[in-house]
Amino acid sequence: NAGVMQNPRHLVRRRGQEARLRCSPMKGHSHVYWYRQLPEEGLKFMVYLQKENIIDESGMPKERFSAEFPKEGPSILRIQQVVRGDSAAYFCASSPLRGGYGYTFGSGTRLTVV
Amino acid sequence: QQQVKQSPQSLIVQKGGIPIINCAYENTAFDYFPWYQQFPGKGPALLIAIRPDVSEKKEGRFTISFNKSAKQFSLHIMDSQPGDSATYFCAARSLQGAQKLVFGQGTRLTINP
Numbered sequence: 767n768a769g770v771m772q773n774p775r776h777l778v779r780r781r782g783q784e785a786r787l788r789c790s791p792m793k794g795h796s797h798v799y800w801y802r803q804l805p806e807e808g809l810k811f812m813v814y815l816q817k818e819n820i821i822d823e824s825g826m827p828k829e830r831f832s833a834e835f836p837k838e839g840p841s842i843l844r845i846q847q848v849v850r851g852d853s854a855a856y857f858c859a860s861s862p863l864r865g866g867y868g869y870t871f872g873s874g875t876r877l878t879v880v
Numbered sequence: 881q882q883q884v885k886q887s888p889q890s891l892i893v894q895k896g897g898i899p900i901i902n903c904a905y906e907n908t909a910f911d912y913f914p915w916y917q918q919f920p921g922k923g924p925a926l927l928i929a930i931r932p933d934v935s936e937k938k939e940g941r942f943t944i945s946f947n948k949s950a951k952q953f954s955l956h957i958m959d960s961q962p963g964d965s966a967t968y969f970c971a972a973r974s975l976q977g978a979q980k981l982v983f984g985q986g987t988r989l990t991i992n993p
Binding site: 872 | 886914916922923924925979981982983985
């Protein structure tokens with residue numbers, strides 16, 4: 767039973783490019799959460815999705831960031847026109863239930879904007 | 881207020897010592913308090929968790945102490961080992977809205993041999 771799979775592990779983008787981060791939840795998990803971790807900081811909630819629905823996007827910056835979790839395929843976090851301040855580790859967690867029980871995190875995508 | 885405050889930011893302990901990491905919260909709508917362990921380059925992994933109706937929980941060398949009236953909880957690591965060196969995060973689950981986990985700022989723990 768594979769864990770939460772995130773890819774790519776490392777992503778380098780030039781300022782102004784788009785970054786696409788993918789997250790495949792654990793088998794049987796239909797709840798996906800995205801978090802951002804800045805260097806030397808904790809995990810900041812970004813967005814919570816279920817299949818085909820955004821449930822809570824209160825932590826997402828209003829511009830340039832979007833997320834989806836289609837009926838088929840992985841959840842995608844998209845960052846348009848990246849800036850240096852977007853450099854961070856982005857973690858996805860999945861859960862079989864709503865509400866934080868059984869959160870399993872992926873290994874993250876480390877985004878570097880140059 | 882959806883915040884969890886964690887201290888200290890970093891901690892160095894000799895092997896065999898008992899590091900203690902503290903967290904405090906204000907929102908009484910939190911109902912589940914997990915601790916996560918993160919090694920460099922890895923995602924956080926669930927270590928141990930507690931509900932507010934229990935004052936203490938032990939799993940192996942790891943113990944959570946919970947003080948509901950003070951809105952504080954702490955992680956103790958007994959007989960610490962160099963392999964315990966990692967970053968530790970406390971978290972709290974909110975009953976409101978999406979019931980997501982809110983994380984503390986993290987504690988970088990180093991256990992010296």
